[in-house]
Amino acid sequence: MMVVPAWMAARSGGDLTVDRFRVLLIAGAVVVGLFGGAAPAPAKDPRVKQAKEQMEFGYKAARRGYWQEALDRFETADELTPNQVRILNNIAVALEANGRFDEARTTYRAALALDPSNRSVRRNLERFEEFYGSYAATGEEDADRDGVEGGDDDDAGGGHDAG
Numbered sequence: 807m808m809v810v811p812a813w814m815a816a817r818s819g820g821d822l823t824v825d826r827f828r829v830l831l832i833a834g835a836v837v838v839g840l841f842g843g844a845a846p847a848p849a850k851d852p853r854v855k856q857a858k859e860q861m862e863f864g865y866k867a868a869r870r871g872y873w874q875e876a877l878d879r880f881e882t883a884d885e886l887t888p889n890q891v892r893i894l895n896n897i898a899v900a901l902e903a904n905g906r907f908d909e910a911r912t913t914y915r916a917a918l919a920l921d922p923s924n925r926s927v928r929r930n931l932e933r934f935e936e937f938y939g940s941y942a943a944t945g946e947e948d949a950d951r952d953g954v955e956g957g958d959d960d961d962a963g964g965g966h967d968a969g
Contacts, residue, residue: 860880861893894914898914911935914927914934918931
C-alpha cells in the first residue's frame, strides 16, 4: 500500500486511500490548469487549440484514473505549446501518480523555475516533497523490517540465512 503524506492523512481522519489521494492530486492540477501558468502562444496558432484539446482529454483521463493516458496527453500538449506552467504542473502530477517520483520532482521544479511566484505549483511541490520524504523513509523502514538487504552476487539469499 502506498503511503500518503501526513497532511493528507490528518485531514481525512487518518483514513485516506491512494485513490482519494490521487483525486486530490489531480484537483490541484486542474486548479493550476484553470488559473495558473505562463501566457499561452498566440490564439491564432492552431497548436494552441490542439494543446487545449489534449489538456481536456488529459483531465478526463486523469479523473477516470487513467494516469498514463493523462501523462501522454499532457506531454503532447507540452510539445505543442512548450514551457507552459500549467502543463508542466499537470505532467508532474501525472508522473507522481504513475510512481515516477524523480521525474515528477524535476518537472515541478521546472514549472516553478518558469514562474517562481506561482503559489499553486509551489504548494504542489512542497506537498510532493513532504509525501516523497515520508514515502522514501517508510520504504526504507519496510525493507529493513523485512530483512531485505542490498546484496552482491555472493549472497543470492537476500540476507536471509538458509539455516
